[in-house]
Amino acid sequence: MIESLNADFAVGDYVLGSLGWREKWKSTGEGVSLVDSKLAPVQTFLGVLGMTGMTAWAGLTRVARLKSGSTVFVSAASGAVGSVVCQIAKLMDCRVIGSAGNAKKIAWLREKAHVDEVFNYNETEDLSGELGALAPNGIDVYFDNVGGEHLEAALDHMNIHGVVVSCGMISTYNSTEPVPAPRNLFKIIGKRVRIEGMLVSDFLDQQYAFLNDMSGWIKSNALVWEETVTDGLENAPKAFIGLFKGDNMGKSLVRIA
């Protein structure tokens, strides 16, 4: 028989927590929070309504202090964070340029997320040239999920007083060699560029404002999102490795039940 000894949780409730990869465990209720499965599908609390959506929101509105009319460049643009960044920027009347690594992602960005300009970084020898052609008036905000050559290319085209939100540098995480890029970092001086690292955990006190904005956009069907769902805890390592191989579209999830 399954029962709950904690009055805050009923049998069958969904909870959210960062407790590592596991199928079941005994909990005192500490470190988990209830999820309202009537508000939205439960997995959205791991995506657009969760930390990845909030990362996009906080990065654009709090770190970059994005203004409407800006030009925004987003790398890993079809990813869990990037895809929300692109759409929030569009909702804020910005011109959005996204990069991704395969044709399926490019098509999704163009057709589903309505990103203004997209390019496949695996199909260009000249990332900076490609970006420059798509951003003839320069870039005001670069939302950086990958670092490395993307950051170098962005610095070539940043506008004066532009902002780089450093959210991830996945291109460098597994590098066994010193990462040479960005070799043009000196450009931030003449252009007075601000590069700022961010973690969503700094913005938890603003969760109410985030949920308010985001649930409004979801209710009005202004946001789309993708999930790459892998079934079975035994396949979690494969799903994780897929993050670094560019296999996954949108939020990567492992379904255990």
Place this chain on the structure above:
Amino acid sequence: MIESLNADFAVGDYVLGSLGWREKWKSTGEGVSLVDSKLAPVQTFLGVLGMTGMTAWAGLTRVARLKSGSTVFVSAASGAVGSVVCQIAKLMDCRVIGSAGNAKKIAWLREKAHVDEVFNYNETEDLSGELGALAPNGIDVYFDNVGGEHLEAALDHMNIHGVVVSCGMISTYNSTEPVPAPRNLFKIIGKRVRIEGMLVSDFLDQQYAFLNDMSGWIKSNALVWEETVTDGLENAPKAFIGLFKGDNMGKSLVRIA
């Protein structure tokens, strides 16, 4: 006979301008401003009371928004900007660590500018290790005049929410090879470090506040400075090249009369 046809300027007045290397020229008065030689020696308007002093002041107070009690690391610490940065930070009750490239500069920083910790970057094989030993509690503000390996070392030891004021990257200006450092840029994410490029020209509207602070410190003998004076316009190229060779102490000046 020398005479002035502009009522704003008398024969013998000193003026300040960015008009390139020249000994004499005819001026309408445009693009130059009068300098009060009774207030301070005229060359201080090219140094501590000029753009280099204001760069130090604006970088610390406006870009870094320095708080008393912080730990501040300054590269090219005996230079025209760096030496003022060190002293303003000390006046703001901060702990200051400076790096410079020869024994004479190190001695000056220790004995004249009263910098807390100094090291000679030409005498260490392990810049990051050296810096870490001198900053056991981490660095809150790094005032970067050189870029490259210094920036990489600083990023290793920046505190959470630390700020890097990017004022110069002289180590990279003349490089003919791609500059590999900083290979650890990803650290700005976890530490939420802000790296911000600056030019003093963005702060000209705050010149009154600057002159007020700086002239107060000069009057109370709280600031010292050095000048490396080269005589004769024909020697200006040699003085300029000296900037890149680390020859010059404090502000580099060429005396033409």
